[in-house]
Amino acid sequence: MATRTRPSSKRCAVIGGSGFLGRHLLERLVDRGYTVNVFDIRQAYELPGVTFHRGDLCDRQALLVALKEVSIVFHCASPAPASDDRALFQRVNIDGTRTVIQACHEAGVQKLILTSSASVVFEGTDIKNGREDLPYAKKPIDYYTETKIQQEKLVLEACSKEKGFLTVAIRPHGIFGPRDPQLVPILIDAARRGKMKFIIGDGSNLVDFTYVENVVHGHILAAEHLKADSPLCGQAYHITNDEPVRFWDFMSQILEGLGYSAPRYHLPYTLVYGIALLLWLIALVLRPLIRIKPTFSPMRVALAGTHHYYSCARAKKDMGYQPLVPLREAIVRTVESYPHLRKGA
Numbered sequence: 396m397a398t399r400t401r402p403s404s405k406r407c408a409v410i411g412g413s414g415f416l417g418r419h420l421l422e423r424l425v426d427r428g429y430t431v432n433v434f435d436i437r438q439a440y441e442l443p444g445v446t447f448h449r450g451d452l453c454d455r456q457a458l459l460v461a462l463k464e465v466s467i468v469f470h471c472a473s474p475a476p477a478s479d480d481r482a483l484f485q486r487v488n489i490d491g492t493r494t495v496i497q498a499c500h501e502a503g504v505q506k507l508i509l510t511s512s513a514s515v516v517f518e519g520t521d522i523k524n525g526r527e528d529l530p531y532a533k534k535p536i537d538y539y540t541e542t543k544i545q546q547e548k549l550v551l552e553a554c555s556k557e558k559g560f561l562t563v564a565i566r567p568h569g570i571f572g573p574r575d576p577q578l579v580p581i582l583i584d585a586a587r588r589g590k591m592k593f594i595i596g597d598g599s600n601l602v603d604f605t606y607v608e609n610v611v612h613g614h615i616l617a618a619e620h621l622k623a624d625s626p627l628c629g630q631a632y633h634i635t636n637d638e639p640v641r642f643w644d645f646m647s648q649i650l651e652g653l654g655y656s657a658p659r660y661h662l663p664y665t666l667v668y669g670i671a672l673l674l675w676l677i678a679l680v681l682r683p684l685i686r687i688k689p690t691f692s693p694m695r696v697a698l699a700g701t702h703h704y705y706s707c708a709r710a711k712k713d714m715g716y717q718p719l720v721p722l723r724e725a726i727v728r729t730v731e732s733y734p735h736l737r738k739g740a
């Protein structure tokens with residue numbers, strides 16, 4: 396039998412470390428004195444103190460190399476939600492996560508911290524101050540969410556004090572901040588194409604948006620508090636900015652901060668949702684001939700027109716979580732980080 400070197404508690408791996416959240420996470424881990432291995436299908440940068448391993452997380456052998464002597468694994472890799480590719484989500488988020496768990500066992504990893512999503516309980520209808528005991532969505536809003544649910548279940552069920560393998564899931568919501576390839580770029584692209592003139596619904600719906608550094612803080616607290624005698628084992632935790640904000644006020648602040656006009660005219664939610672659904676069905680039928688990606692997908696309309704904010708009480712109680720960067724400051728830092736998206740740039 397092969398002998399395993401005892402993993403150091405300060406050696407960790409970030410799967411998905413080339414991505415938006417993964418890179419912020421590993422920068423903070425390095426600051427805190429951790430030795431970090433990055434595992435990702437693409438290499439986006441180089442950083443002193445970080446060892447890069449390029450590979451697909453569905454490849455157990457490739458993972459084993461990156462997990463050698465590692466005691467903590469952060470799994471924050473996923474295909475982009477907008478890809479809408481069912482087979483890819485199934486392969487990476489479900490089959491791939493099984494492979495990650497198996498590789499963790501083989502490598503003697505002690506803790507696995509999964510980046511899940513608060514959307515695992517969202518079905519397109521209002522959620523106000525939702526707690527972690529809400530049931531998983533029976534009708535998830537898209538394939539991405541459907542596979543995030545399965546992924547979270549796999550990771551939490553793998554938690555075993557007897558085997559010395561502890562797991563926890565972090566459920567952030569609406570992550571934003573510097574280098575995010577999603578929220579701000581998609582919003583500004585829509586504005587530049589003249590599509591951000593309308594508010595969907597009456598504009599009063601409250602939503603959580605979470606600054607990336609707060610999400611990172613939640614992950615590190617979870618890793619450091621996850622012990623065999625702690626309540627974190629096998630549990631999910633909402634991590635947000637804990638400052639629900641009107642969806643359209645948040646979008647308007649980003650738009651105006653970058654020199655664009657805020658949306659002003661109201662459209663009824665059901666009308667926009669119906670049109671989005673129709674366009675989505677047309678795109679589905681035409682998919683073999685032509686690939687159309689409507690800006691206002693039913694998923695985006697649902698997110699833009701309903702309440703969805705979550706309680707962080709469990710994270711506060713079990714791991715002493717408090718957001719480090721308040722929303723106002725987070726928006727300023729984010730806007731300043733996208734000079735190339737400023738109007739006229």
Ligand SMILES: NC(=O)c1ccc[n+]([C@@H]2O[C@H](COP(=O)([O-])OP(=O)(O)OC[C@H]3O[C@@H](n4cnc5c(N)ncnc54)[C@H](O)[C@@H]3O)[C@@H](O)[C@H]2O)c1
Nearest residue numbers: 411413414415416435436451452471472473510512569570
């Ligand atoms: N961005 C958000 O608003 C948000 C909110 C809640 C949860 N999450 C979750 O946070 C995590 C990180 O999201 P992000 O916004 O940083 O996304 P991202 O797309 O920036 O990063 C994901 C990374 O995963 C990598 N990856 C994808 N498939 C892989 C594979 N097969 N093998 C190895 N690496 C692979 C990508 O190359 C990428 O670097 C994801 O699990 C996502 O579901 C994101």
Ligand SMILES: CC(C)CCC[C@@H](C)[C@H]1CC[C@H]2C3=C(CC[C@]12C)[C@@]1(C)CC[C@H](O)[C@@H](C(=O)O)[C@@H]1CC3
Nearest residue numbers: 476512513514567568569570578581582585698699
């Ligand atoms: C065109 C406009 C109506 C909207 C432009 C902004 C949107 C691109 C974002 C607003 C809310 C965002 C969001 C996500 C993606 C980008 C938005 C739709 C997620 C679906 C990304 C995946 C995460 O897991 C979800 C989560 O639970 O946090 C995000 C929810 C918010």
